[in-house]
Amino acid sequence: MSKAKGNFVCNDELGICCPVDPASLFTAPKEKKPVEIYMFIDPLCPECWVLEPFVRKLQMEYSHYVTIKTFIGKGASAYTPASDKDVQKLIHEMAKSYNATACRTGMPCNGDVWHEQKITMPYTANLGIKAAELQGKAIGSKFLRRVREALFLKKKNIADKDTLIECAKFIDGMDVEEFMKDLDSDSPKIALESDERTTQEMEVSQLPTLIFFGEDVNEPGLKVEGHYPYEVYVQIIEELVGKPLKKCPPIPLQEFISFYSIVTEKEIAVLYDLSLDDVHREMKKLKLRQIVNEVPTRQGFLWQYKKVHNFKQTNSL
Known part of the structure; x- marks a missing residue:
């Protein structure tokens, strides 16, 4: 027998509650889940963009087992070229990486953005993501998604504040005025510094990186760098849970x-x-x-x- 419980439908026979819409994936858990995943990304990183559907699938099918925390790691958005020569080298390498990733994976990301836009201070995009998160995990996730769409799909300069504000305007439920105030405050800087400390403490040197933690606090997390077939992530969760997983049906x-x-x-x-x-x-x-x-x-x-x-x-x- 199934019954509604907030934004979830609970199946008494299976003993699990499954999300009925994407917003429910970002509801704060009322009880601790057996697996916690730290996800380290950079909004400029094409490989991080490729990981997006795998993470959403984990949330959709196994949200009753996992909690996912997103951290902005030190990648291209933290790099400041020292000279014009270094700038041109970065532009060439990033454009090549975007186009190669798109061809290899099928996830659209247009490298022309690096030739058409002057992404001079990508750090601003990171501050925007942290400012959006102040309005809740769902708003923060949708804003991160918008920023990535602006960069990878629409060839926009996400280092520009006007672009970030436009991203915010197209998110239902987001207080744009509050976002603009937060963007100019110290709050997102403090949050970003916290992410950077966590990145260093976890010795994350490659993006994307997922670190899986089980319930045993004495066991170190399992670090997975880059991205792998979806089944690999499911197997890791199953090993940490210690029993076969029960899968939720897909959200419509x-x-x-x-x-x-x-x-x-x-x-x-x-x-x-x-x-x-x-x-x-x-x-x-x-x-x-x-x-x-x-x-x-x-x-x-x-x-x-x-x-x-x-x-x-x-x-x-």
Whole structure:
């Protein structure tokens, strides 16, 4: 027998409560879960962007076992080139990395942004992410998502405050005025410094990195650098829990698209165990029902929830 419990549906036979919408994935747990994952990322890091659908899938299927904490690690956004020559080298390397990652993984990230924009102070983007988190985990997660979309998909300069404010304007429930005040305050700086201390204490030298902690506080965390097949993460959680895992059903696709506004075919394929062809067919059905808009990119299509302004007809975020 199943019964509703807040934003979750609890199955008495299985003994688990499963999320019914993406916002519930960011609800503060009332009880400690057996596994805690520290996720270290950089908003400029294409490999961190690739990890996104795997993390969302873990939250969707196994949120009753895991809590995920996000930390901004020291990556490209913390690097300040010393000379014009170093700047040109960084631009070349980052553009090449973006395009190679997109071709290898299918997650869109356009390296042209490094040639078209002057991302001079990416540290500002990190402050924006921390300022957004002051309004709650769900708002913080959606803002991080918007910043990544602006960079990887729309070739925007996320080091620019105006870009960050535009990202904030397109998040339901976000207090933009409060965000602007927080962005200029000491609070996000303090939060970012805390992230940096944790990064150093955990000896994180590569991004992305996930560190898995079990209930035994005497056992060190298991550090996983880079990204691996989804099954590897599930196996680690199962070993830490010490018994076979019970999996939640997927959140309805329309709910997922509505929450994040713009999604890639690759992440839908990962989250819902579909081939890219199957994803395209399903999204075409939603397009016919006028639920989404289709946005072509170099690496396939993006799908945009129709509540948001048309992606192709505006320069806004």
